[in-house]
Amino acid sequence: MELINKSDIQARIDAMKNQDLYIHLEMTTGAYAAHFDSNKHPASIFITNTKIRFGHGAISGEGPYRVGLKMELGWIYAEGLTHYEEQETERLIMAGHDGQGKLVVALQLSKQPF
Amino acid sequence: MTQSHKQILVVLPHPDDEAFGASGSLAIHVYNGAKVTYACLTLGQMGRNMGVPPFANRVTLPAIRLEELKASCKAIGIEDLRLLGFHDKMIEFEEPQLLDGKINELIQELRPSLIITFYPGYSVHPDHDATGAAVVRVVAAMPKEERPIVQCLAFAKNTVEDIGRPDIIVDVRGFLKNKLDSIRAHRSQFQAPELMGKNNLSDKELEDRFGMERFWTYRFND
Numbered sequence: 001m002e003l004i005n006k007s008d009i010q011a012r013i014d015a016m017k018n019q020d021l022y023i024h025l026e027m028t029t030g031a032y033a034a035h036f037d038s039n040k041h042p043a044s045i046f047i048t049n050t051k052i053r054f055g056h057g058a059i060s061g062e063g064p065y066r067v068g069l070k071m072e073l074g075w076i077y078a079e080g081l082t083h084y085e086e087q088e089t090e091r092l093i094m095a096g097h098d099g100q101g102k103l104v105v106a107l108q109l110s111k112q113p114f
Numbered sequence: 115m116t117q118s119h120k121q122i123l124v125v126l127p128h129p130d131d132e133a134f135g136a137s138g139s140l141a142i143h144v145y146n147g148a149k150v151t152y153a154c155l156t157l158g159q160m161g162r163n164m165g166v167p168p169f170a171n172r173v174t175l176p177a178i179r180l181e182e183l184k185a186s187c188k189a190i191g192i193e194d195l196r197l198l199g200f201h202d203k204m205i206e207f208e209e210p211q212l213l214d215g216k217i218n219e220l221i222q223e224l225r226p227s228l229i230i231t232f233y234p235g236y237s238v239h240p241d242h243d244a245t246g247a248a249v250v251r252v253v254a255a256m257p258k259e260e261r262p263i264v265q266c267l268a269f270a271k272n273t274v275e276d277i278g279r280p281d282i283i284v285d286v287r288g289f290l291k292n293k294l295d296s297i298r299a300h301r302s303q304f305q306a307p308e309l310m311g312k313n314n315l316s317d318k319e320l321e322d323r324f325g326m327e328r329f330w331t332y333r334f335n336d
Contacts, residue, residue: 058207060240068207075204 001083001095004065009084012092013057013067016109024048024108025076046106049113052076064096067107078107119148123226123262124192125217125249127155127205127241129183130300135267136230137190137296138286139327143228144191145289151194152187153220155245158303160202165302175302182300189295196220206244213248221252226262229253233266233330236273254334265329273330280328287325294324 028044054069054076069076080096090112096105108114122143126132132140132152140150157176164170170178180197187195198216200208221229232246246266253261265282286293297304315323 056207056209060206066206066240068204070204070207070209075201075207077203077207 001097002086004059004063004081004084004094005086006059006063006065008086009059009065009067009092009094013059013069016054016092017057018053018055019111020051020053021109021111022049022113023052023076024106024114025078026103026106027078028104030102052109067094076107078105080105081107118146119143119226119228121224121226122148122150122228122230123220123224124150124152125155125220125229125231125245126152127200127232127239127245128158128161128202129154129179129186130158130303131232131242131267132190133186133293133297133300133304134324135269135327136329137186138289138293138324139284139329140192140230141190141289141292141296142284142286149194150190150192151196151220151224151226152192153196153198153217154183155198155200155205156202156241157183157197158202161303163303163305166305170302178302179300182302185299186296189292189299191292203241205241205248208244210248210251213244214252217248218252218255221256221262228263228265230265230267230329233268233273233277233332236268236270236277236330237266238270242267250332250334253332258334258336261334264332266332267328268330277330280330282329282331284327284329285325286327287321290320290324294320297324 026046029040029042031042033040033042052071054071057069060066065081066079067081081094082096085093091108091110093108095103098104124132124140144150158179159176161175184195229249231249232242234243234247234250237243237246249264253264
């Protein structure tokens with residue numbers, strides 16, 4: 001994974017507009033969050049290989065970054081993104097890693113299922 | 115404190131954005147005869163406060179916040195509320211032509227002499243910054259002599275260091291009831307005991323905390 005290059009991400013988002021895509025969207029505090037700090041409220045979500053299509057999307061912020069994808073009837077949003085897979089040509093794989101390198105958030109798009 | 119205005123346009127993204135920073139000043143403007151139009155971009159449908167104990171949920175929150183917003187407008191004396199229908203938290207990602215177009219339509223229709231919004235880059239929440247940035251883009255594109263005054267709210271930690279002190283400081287102590295009623299109207303969002311009737315603050319304490327409002331007049335480059 002490389003640190004996010006904002007203009008590269010924007011170009012990749014633009015190239016994926018108006019087509020059926022599979023999404024993996026995930027966020028997690030880690031299952032041990034409350035074990036390490038009883039004030040924490042562990043929570044996590046993911047949705048994987050769900051078909052989506054967006055007509056407009058953007059990356060915003062100065063890092064960690066935010067991405068919003070506008071669909072016909074709703075939005076997809078992720079905050080806290082730091083890294084992406086630069087070598088991928090067909091898929092857009094982005095993630096946010098915390099200070100220890102652990103994954104906190106992921107947003108991935110692909111024409112083929114993950 | 116302020117020159118009198120016939121028509122004022124308030125452009126803020128969330129129901130309750132008006133309450134702490136601008137409701138007193140707006141009540142004064144209304145008292146002085148101004149017509150105030152409040153363009154609220156979203157219904158704050160992604161808010162995390164659901165009341166204590168929670169009485170709202172993700173599905174009911176937008177309708178609840180709309181009613182709270184109407185009650186706040188009533189407390190201030192705002193009679194023209196426009197809901198622009200954007201999605202909470204997504205303003206920064208909106209197509210600029212769509213966002214700017216809606217704001218421009220309102221400016222052309224109402225021809226306000228004053229717009230109140232957030233200072234782009236100094237308003238902490240991405241929706242706040244994106245809303246202020248859109249207003250500034252639209253007004254900057256207008257012929258210089260037709261531009262309304264743009265007064266901005268700002269509360270980022272580095273505000274004064276970067277853009278200086280607010281040039282407009284409004285004493286709203288005479289309109290504290292309007293302001294507190296505006297804040298209290300947003301009952302799903304604000305549960306501070308001193309505002310909700312418990313641990314009643316003295317009049318002096320309320321005046322100290324809520325008696326002044328601060329705005330930065332936006333300076334256009336040309």
